[in-house]
Amino acid sequence: MNKDSKIYIAGHRGLVGSALLNSLKKRGYQNFILKSHAELDLTDQQAVASFFEKEKPEYVFLAAAKVGGIMANNTYRGQFIYENLMIQNNVIHQAYQHQVKKLLFLGSTCIYPREADQPMKENSLLTAPLEYTNEPYAIAKIAGIKLCESYNLQYETNFIAVMPTNLYGPNDNFDLESSHVLPALVRKLLLGTYLETNNWEAIRDDLENRPVRNVNPEQTASQLEEALAGFGIRKNGNSGVEVEVWGSGKPRREFLWSEDMADACVFLMESKDFKEIVASNSGSSGEIRNTHINIGTGQEVSIASLAQLIQKQVGFQGKLVFNTSKPDGTMRKLTDPSKLHHLGWKHQIDIKEGISRICQWYTSVEARC
Numbered sequence: 194m195n196k197d198s199k200i201y202i203a204g205h206r207g208l209v210g211s212a213l214l215n216s217l218k219k220r221g222y223q224n225f226i227l228k229s230h231a232e233l234d235l236t237d238q239q240a241v242a243s244f245f246e247k248e249k250p251e252y253v254f255l256a257a258a259k260v261g262g263i264m265a266n267n268t269y270r271g272q273f274i275y276e277n278l279m280i281q282n283n284v285i286h287q288a289y290q291h292q293v294k295k296l297l298f299l300g301s302t303c304i305y306p307r308e309a310d311q312p313m314k315e316n317s318l319l320t321a322p323l324e325y326t327n328e329p330y331a332i333a334k335i336a337g338i339k340l341c342e343s344y345n346l347q348y349e350t351n352f353i354a355v356m357p358t359n360l361y362g363p364n365d366n367f368d369l370e371s372s373h374v375l376p377a378l379v380r381k382l383l384l385g386t387y388l389e390t391n392n393w394e395a396i397r398d399d400l401e402n403r404p405v406r407n408v409n410p411e412q413t414a415s416q417l418e419e420a421l422a423g424f425g426i427r428k429n430g431n432s433g434v435e436v437e438v439w440g441s442g443k444p445r446r447e448f449l450w451s452e453d454m455a456d457a458c459v460f461l462m463e464s465k466d467f468k469e470i471v472a473s474n475s476g477s478s479g480e481i482r483n484t485h486i487n488i489g490t491g492q493e494v495s496i497a498s499l500a501q502l503i504q505k506q507v508g509f510q511g512k513l514v515f516n517t518s519k520p521d522g523t524m525r526k527l528t529d530p531s532k533l534h535h536l537g538w539k540h541q542i543d544i545k546e547g548i549s550r551i552c553q554w555y556t557s558v559e560a561r562c
């Protein structure tokens with residue numbers, strides 16, 4: 194990529210897209226095409242075709258998708274499979290039709306079998322059944338990998354598919370229901386600290402800044418207390434406040450800071466081609482598959498430990514309680530990032546540093562919506 198190359202970041206307002214935009218700007222890139230969902234619905238085949246015809250991007254980062262945590266994936270199963278298939282089919286196909294020089298597609302580590310050997314290597318794809326809670330999303334992502342791979346093999350395109358582990362950082366979704374675990378626990382535990390001191394002003398401010406379904410920040414203190422209890426943030430008799438953690442707390446997850454993730458993506462777009470990635474796959478028998486690349490830290494933490502780390506960071510004095518009526522999802526999902534390490538990239542920010550950064554960001558002026 195040259196500094197004046199025309200770069201389209203699909204999903205530039207999201208967690209990953211915004212980190213990609215910042216990372217590219219820092220490196221001196223300046224020629225961006227940016228469209229919000231409201232401006233261009235990527236599920237609309239005709240609209241996407243017209244957009245590519247008009248704009249003719251040279252490089253594409255496909256970070257637009259229907260995304261959410263375990264409950265959103267499990268509940269909106271139809272939307273997760275349909276919207277993701279449509280977005281990726283439209284964008285990847287038009288990138289091929291309009292001779293895009295390179296495209297980077299973002300998948301997810303949920304493509305791997307539920308019982309995959311840990312840490313998970315790229316070649317465990319399609320070797321056993323998937324985790325149920327996010328199966329529709331995972332199937333769409335697997336189709337995206339195969340679309341990139343098949344177009345590369347048939348049409349000699351240069352499309353790279355990366356499989357990031359669970360991500361977190363600025364501009365994440367902090368909704369109390371549809372978000373991923375890390376942003377959810379940051380917000381729930383912060384609200385817990387406000388509830389401990391009856392700081393209704395801080396609670397109202399938080400709810401105004403990031404509206405929550407069926408909660409009016411103007412309500413009385415006792416109504417707000419009831420609303421928060423519905424999200425598992427509640428006063429517990431005279432012993433203080435408790436915050437609910439979904440599931441048993443036993444599943445383990447691997448977390449990568451979004452700016453590290455963006456750095457890895459830019460590194461791959463700047464310096465690696467699909468052919469080099471194929472060449473780096475060992476033991477090929479003439480069949481070309483598993484050309485995607487894991488992006489992770491190779492380090493995991495239990496959900497209970499994650500909650501304790503965030504609790505410590507925000508200074509929540511109360512109790513963590515586990516709600517086992519909520520799903521655990523897969524028990525382990527740890528990437529083996531050695532392929533990416535061999536290609537020349539390694540993460541920088543560890544989980545403790547990342548938690549400190551995201552808690553600071555969440556309460557900063559910058560985070561105001």
Ligand SMILES: NC(=O)C1=CN([C@@H]2O[C@H](COP(=O)(O)OP(=O)(O)OC[C@H]3O[C@@H](n4cnc5c(N)ncnc54)[C@H](OP(=O)(O)O)[C@@H]3O)[C@@H](O)[C@H]2O)C=CC1
Pocket residue numbers: 203204205206207208209210228229230231233234235236255256257258259260276280299300301302356357358359360361364365366373
């Ligand atoms: N978050 C995570 O932990 C992980 C994410 N990923 C992958 O990374 C990518 C980015 O995820 P993330 O940044 O977290 O997601 P976000 O939800 O933060 O952002 C998604 C972006 O996609 C855009 N978008 C969604 N639907 C459409 C549509 N129909 N048309 C146009 N734009 C649309 C949104 O636009 P707008 O803002 O305008 O509404 C938003 O900017 C996804 O492919 C995801 O699967 C992979 C692994 C883990």
Ligand SMILES: C[C@H]1O[C@H](OP(=O)(O)OP(=O)(O)OC[C@H]2O[C@@H](n3cnc4c(=O)[nH]c(N)nc43)[C@H](O)[C@@H]2O)[C@@H](O)[C@@H](O)C1=O
Pocket residue numbers: 260261262263264266301302303326327330358359360371372373374375377378381437438439440444446496519520521522523
């Ligand atoms: C990135 C990845 O993200 C999703 O998979 P997931 O890792 O299972 O999602 P998650 O972050 O929502 O949960 C991780 C764990 O944490 C527990 N947990 C505790 N308390 C809260 C809580 O308050 N909110 C949430 N969301 N989870 C909680 C929760 O019960 C689970 O055990 C995929 O669907 C798919 O989108 C995907 O690819």
